[in-house]
Amino acid sequence: MLNLKNKNIVFIGFMGVGKGTISRALIQRTKRFGLDTDDLIESMENRKIKAIFETDGEAYFRKLEKKTAKWLEKNVKNAVISTGGGFFKVDNLDAIGTIVYLRSSFDGILKRLKEHENADLKLAKRPLLSDEDKARTLFEERSSLYEVKADITINVENRSVDAIVQDLITLLHLKEKKEKE
Numbered sequence: 001m002l003n004l005k006n007k008n009i010v011f012i013g014f015m016g017v018g019k020g021t022i023s024r025a026l027i028q029r030t031k032r033f034g035l036d037t038d039d040l041i042e043s044m045e046n047r048k049i050k051a052i053f054e055t056d057g058e059a060y061f062r063k064l065e066k067k068t069a070k071w072l073e074k075n076v077k078n079a080v081i082s083t084g085g086g087f088f089k090v091d092n093l094d095a096i097g098t099i100v101y102l103r104s105s106f107d108g109i110l111k112r113l114k115e116h117e118n119a120d121l122k123l124a125k126r127p128l129l130s131d132e133d134k135a136r137t138l139f140e141e142r143s144s145l146y147e148v149k150a151d152i153t154i155n156v157e158n159r160s161v162d163a164i165v166q167d168l169i170t171l172l173h174l175k176e177k178k179e180k181e
């Protein structure tokens, strides 16, 4: 069983790359509890992310992410945490846990989202994906930044959820072993 000194495992990466999906699969494998920062924000505000962006704008949403990050650092341990695509910019990311970056190309992410049976819904709930050109620019701006923040980077393009989770567990065990030495 993973110990990692009760550290949280925190997923970062671009919108739609699979943070929620991989985090839920890891929760099943490790029997840890899981949290999602967008879900925490939606319950704190009692409205959807889309409505928050529409009514109060992105800057307000980013403040809520910072507040969530502080709460996680102070109150949560031994959990699997999935985050929104811009959450990685909070000041205290490192203090929340072991950071796992899920990496894919932009086209790989779009292809997957568009193939999904609820594709329209998946795209509509993400305000920053509504304009494909702008989303591509954002992806290019963020790609190297995610990499810098990561303790572990995993390639997820064209790979099954099971294969990704298996790799991740191996890498987490290796990290655990190194930290014990």
Ligand SMILES: Nc1ncnc2c1ncn2[C@@H]1O[C@H](COP(=O)(O)OP(=O)(O)O)[C@@H](O)[C@H]1O
Binding pocket: 013, 014, 015, 016, 017, 018, 019, 020, 021, 022, 082, 112, 113, 116, 122, 156, 159, 160, 161, 164
């Ligand atoms: N490895 C994968 N293989 C196939 N489909 C995936 C994989 N990872 C994610 N998906 C699908 O991609 C979509 C976006 O995944 P999601 O976990 O919601 O992304 P995020 O939380 O990063 O925004 C979902 O429809 C999900 O089922």
Ligand SMILES: O=C(O)C1=C[C@@H](OP(=O)(O)O)[C@@H](O)[C@H](O)C1
Binding pocket: 013, 014, 015, 016, 019, 038, 049, 083, 084, 085, 086, 087, 125, 126, 127, 128
């Ligand atoms: O990339 C971003 O800045 C955002 C990603 C979204 O989460 P997902 O990555 O789960 O789509 C959500 O937090 C919000 O729409 C902003």
